[in-house]
Amino acid sequence: MDVFLNGFVMAVKLLLAGDKEIIEIALLTLKVSGTATLIAVFIGVPIGFLLALTSFPGRNLLVSIINYGMGLPPVVVGLVVWLLLSRYGPFGMLGLLYTPAAMVVAQGIIAFPIVTGFTLAAFQQLHPKLMLQILSLGASRLQLLWLMAREARMGLLAAVMAGFGGAVSEVGASMMVGGNLVGSTRTLTTATVLAVNKGQQELGIAFSIILLFIAFAVTVILTTAQQRGRCP
Numbered sequence: 001m002d003v004f005l006n007g008f009v010m011a012v013k014l015l016l017a018g019d020k021e022i023i024e025i026a027l028l029t030l031k032v033s034g035t036a037t038l039i040a041v042f043i044g045v046p047i048g049f050l051l052a053l054t055s056f057p058g059r060n061l062l063v064s065i066i067n068y069g070m071g072l073p074p075v076v077v078g079l080v081v082w083l084l085l086s087r088y089g090p091f092g093m094l095g096l097l098y099t100p101a102a103m104v105v106a107q108g109i110i111a112f113p114i115v116t117g118f119t120l121a122a123f124q125q126l127h128p129k130l131m132l133q134i135l136s137l138g139a140s141r142l143q144l145l146w147l148m149a150r151e152a153r154m155g156l157l158a159a160v161m162a163g164f165g166g167a168v169s170e171v172g173a174s175m176m177v178g179g180n181l182v183g184s185t186r187t188l189t190t191a192t193v194l195a196v197n198k199g200q201q202e203l204g205i206a207f208s209i210i211l212l213f214i215a216f217a218v219t220v221i222l223t224t225a226q227q228r229g230r231c232p
Helices: 002-017 022-052 059-069 076-087 099-122 131-135 139-150 153-168 173-180 186-197 202-226
Strands: none
Touching: 002 139, 022 059, 022 099, 022 139, 022 153, 022 186, 022 202, 076 099, 076 131, 076 173, 076 202, 099 153, 099 173, 131 139, 153 202, 173 186, 186 202
8 A cells, every 4th residue: 555655645746846747748648638539529529410310321330330439449549540650651751650649640539439429329319309490490500510519518528528538548559659758759648657667656656646637627627517507
């Protein structure tokens, strides 16, 4: 138990001291995971909306693929992204490998099916005649999406929380495409793995506690927005 207590004390000291390296790592973690989540939301929400409210050949297969992707192994995503962005890959000329952008791509791919799946479930829980009622009032497609999203906002915020949780907790793909470079691609998850591998368990616990604190803070903010006006 001493190692856990010492790790907690170290985390508090690092935060209170405003350690430059810790702040940089924490900010990069938020930047990468936040950007990946936003990309997943902008792409996943419209797709989830269409899957929930339209019918076409192959829809069930596409929904099955989305649901399967919610449990996609991150290391597989990392390998695929690495192959695509490597020097001899189809996107190697972009020079994105071992950069934060590559980590955003990998985490975005991981978060996308999570956001899409939760969005699909959120819209499917709405009354089936709601869309027809909105369209009968003369709403455009964009207005329809906005009004339906307002009705499904609790489920959509759950989708954002789940997507961010999947992105910020990812480590395997981030290390494969980011390289865990100091001052460039080192996040709290990859820093934790490195510290443990070097036998610095207390430092690894400190990184983990800071990561948990950040994830909890984001979740509290989103939960507050989700539950606003819902409590008796």
